[in-house]
Amino acid sequence: MPHITSRRGLLFGTAAVSAGALLAGCTSNETSQASEGSGTQPAADDKPGKHVTIGFAGPQADHGWLNAINDNAKNRAEKYSDVTLEITEGSNDVAAQIGQIETLINKKVDVLVVLPADGKALTQVGLKAMRAGIPVVNLDRIFNTAQAYRCWIGGDNYGMGLNAGHYLGEKLKGKANAKVVELAGLDNLELTRQRTQGFDDALKNYPNIKKVARQAAEFTVESGQAKMAQLLQAQPRFDALWNHDDDQGVGALRAIDQAGRDDFVMVGGAGALSAFQAIKQDDGVLKATVLYPPTMAASAIDLARALGQSKGVSGLAEHEIPASLTLYSAVVDKDNVDQYMPTGFR
Numbered sequence: 001m002p003h004i005t006s007r008r009g010l011l012f013g014t015a016a017v018s019a020g021a022l023l024a025g026c027t028s029n030e031t032s033q034a035s036e037g038s039g040t041q042p043a044a045d046d047k048p049g050k051h052v053t054i055g056f057a058g059p060q061a062d063h064g065w066l067n068a069i070n071d072n073a074k075n076r077a078e079k080y081s082d083v084t085l086e087i088t089e090g091s092n093d094v095a096a097q098i099g100q101i102e103t104l105i106n107k108k109v110d111v112l113v114v115l116p117a118d119g120k121a122l123t124q125v126g127l128k129a130m131r132a133g134i135p136v137v138n139l140d141r142i143f144n145t146a147q148a149y150r151c152w153i154g155g156d157n158y159g160m161g162l163n164a165g166h167y168l169g170e171k172l173k174g175k176a177n178a179k180v181v182e183l184a185g186l187d188n189l190e191l192t193r194q195r196t197q198g199f200d201d202a203l204k205n206y207p208n209i210k211k212v213a214r215q216a217a218e219f220t221v222e223s224g225q226a227k228m229a230q231l232l233q234a235q236p237r238f239d240a241l242w243n244h245d246d247d248q249g250v251g252a253l254r255a256i257d258q259a260g261r262d263d264f265v266m267v268g269g270a271g272a273l274s275a276f277q278a279i280k281q282d283d284g285v286l287k288a289t290v291l292y293p294p295t296m297a298a299s300a301i302d303l304a305r306a307l308g309q310s311k312g313v314s315g316l317a318e319h320e321i322p323a324s325l326t327l328y329s330a331v332v333d334k335d336n337v338d339q340y341m342p343t344g345f346r
Contacts, residue, residue, distance in 0.1 A: 048082045052308030055104030056087040058115035068294035068345030076298035094121045101125045111304040115139040139300045152324040155292040157194035159329040164267045164290045165202025168240045179238040182214040217248045224248030228255035240265045246272035273344030288333040
């Protein structure tokens with residue numbers, strides 16, 4: 001994927017109870033009196049317990065965020081002396097990833113964590129694992145049926161757009177006839193459509209603002225630069241830009257610099273280290289980014305460990321871990337960027 005207070009904090013800051021807060025309980029060494037007296041399963045903690053072998057399968061790390069997913073999973077697993085992580089090479093080829101997961105099933109791992117290259121296409125192998133008695137933690141890109149996983153954890157694409165829209169709406173609240181533009185991601189992805197829908201819904205709260213242009217890029221530096229250049233040429237004046245992805249934002253910022261433009265506010269998305277650094281430096285158009293935290297992979301390891309040890313989540317009364325956890329899309333700006341700097345991905 002953090003934060004509260006003030007009206008601004010309620011819109012853009014920390015959710016009162018976040019997935020991170022709940023999963024922090026997974027590493028608590030304290031057992032509440034309520035759980036001791038009610039027969040509730042103990043919560044997972046840092047103390048070594050039953051050994052758990054976790055199989056991890058994700059797509060090829062051809063993007064900064066996906067590479068950070070792998071790093072978060074590996075680093076979290078290394079924290080636990082009772083966890084062995086069996087990690088696959090990763091592939092964007094559906095057949096290859098299915099084969100990798102089937103190998104993990106045949107190895108009889110205790111729990112699987114799967115970030116599918118294509119949730120729909122990999123649903124059957126998720127079902128195969130569950131039917132083999134191996135619980136699956138479905139990470140981010142969701143399978144077609146809840147029968148294919150025990151727990152889903154992921155980001156909030158709609159919430160990213162919603163919080164980006166509210167942030168810019170508050171920035172432009174006193175400006176008459178304000179104009180915004182949008183640099184989206186791949187339009188054939190549902191997540192892109194969700195981010196746009198959230199943004200559009202937020203802007204409905206600000207009648208003084210109109211979205212005047214939208215371009216879809218491809219989540220790459222090159223596409224971000226090319227599509228941003230087109231936006232700048234087509235729109236000689238606008239007040240704000242919502243860019244879906246910080247990787248393509250690197251290219252967008254190049255195009256903005258080349259055009260000599262500094263007459264608008266830019267909000268990015270995902271939480272790249274380069275974005276955090278630019279926000280902290282505060283000498284350009286980029287003023288904030290909306291998180292899609294790769295730390296979800298670390299939390300997925302926590303959940304898998306808890307499943308393998310038949311434990312719940314500290315802070316919840318239920319015997320079992322939740323069926324789903326949606327991470328909060330916090331807005332990071334100069335006021336809180338130092339807090340998030342260690343989580344920035346390259």
